[in-house]
Amino acid sequence: MLRFRSLGSGSTGNGTLIESTRNGRTTRLLVDCGFSLRELTRRLAPAGLTPSMLDAVFITHEHSDHVGCALQLGRRHGVPVWASLGTWQAMDRKPAPLRAVGAELVRHVALDGVPIELGGLQVTPFGVPHDAAEPLQLRCTDGVARLGVLTDLGEPTEAVMGHLSDCHALLLECNHDAQMLADGPYPFFLKRRVGGVRGHLANTQSATILDRCRHTGLRHVVAAHLSQQNNTPELAAAALSGVLGCSATEIIVADALQGSPWLDAG
Ligand SMILES: [Zn+2]
Ligand SMILES: [Zn+2]
Incomplete structure (x- = not known):
């Protein structure tokens, strides 16, 4: 069984x-870790878990809303930390250097598109x-069900x-509504960055991805990484449900604080 849960x-x-x-063995992977260790511990508790019960953490990139306590998690609880070489090097330029985690827990993702077990x-x-x-970003499978994570x-x-x-399940960034971003309070440079080709997805772009990736086996779609200033859960859900032809209430929106419940990918 493959299941997932946003922690926020x-x-x-x-x-x-x-x-x-599978076969009585459970593997737990945390994709990104953008919280303090105390906050992560608090958010794992409703799932009946503690940080030491994680088998690995995968850091998608070095932005602080994704790295958080990853190095502490490695050092204190012995959880291996996976990231690309570029992400490791970028993290190493920041105040928490690589030596904080211990070389034996550093794991490099070899190449784009090459699976890791x-x-x-x-x-x-x-x-x-x-x-x-x-x-x-990543996709993962237990050999039966497949989950895509794109934040x-x-x-x-x-x-x-x-x-x-x-x-069979997608956690898909719906960062902003393009009009809300244009009309909103961000300074011009930030609007350009967020809306740019190396920034974040507008709801309409998320809908384009979903339209290309939808198929009859798709069970769950979770809207994620919503901007609090430039989007609303209703707009994000409407954009995605419009593609699927379903009710907006069938789209789960990952909350910044509460995340989502457990969802079975297959
Ligand atoms: Zn980022
Ligand atoms: Zn981010």
């Missing part, structure tokens, strides 16, 4: 818990256009959509 999503912190259970999970990272050193990218690309086209 947005510019204040992102984390997605993925769990596979984490217990009962196979994870395939892929590169995305985003304003970070070597940003990745930070500036525009849909053929390569990205190819990686997500047969997933």
Whole structure:
């Protein structure tokens, strides 16, 4: 069984818990860790988990809403930390250096599109256009069900959509409504960055990705990484439900504080 649960999503912190259970063995992967260790502990508790019960953490890129306590998690609880070489190098330029985690827990993702095996999970990272050193997003499978995680990218690309086209569940960035961003309070440079090709997805772009990736086996769509200033859960859900022809209430919107409930990918 493959199931997942957002621990919270947005510019204040992102984390997605993925769990596979096969032949009595459970593997737990945390994708991004944009919280303090105390806050992560608090958010894991409703799932009946503690940080030491995680098998690995995968950092998609070095932005603070994704790294958070990852290095502490490694050091204190012995959880291996996976990231691209570019992300590791970018993190190393920041106040928490690599030595904080311990070399034995550092794991490099070898290449874009090359799968890595984490217990009962196979994870395939892929590169995305985003304003970070070597940003990745991923798809993963327990051998039966497939889940795509896509929280930070500036525009849909053929390569990205190819990686997500047969997933049974998608956690998909719906960062902003283009009109709200244009009319909103951000300074001009920030509007350009967020709306640019290496920034974040507008709801309409998320809808384009979903339209390309939808198929009859798609069970769950979760809207994620919503901007609190430039989007609303209703607008994001409407954009995605419009593609699927379903009720907006069938789209789950990951809350910044509450995340989402457990969802079965297959
Ligand atoms: Zn980012
Ligand atoms: Zn982010």
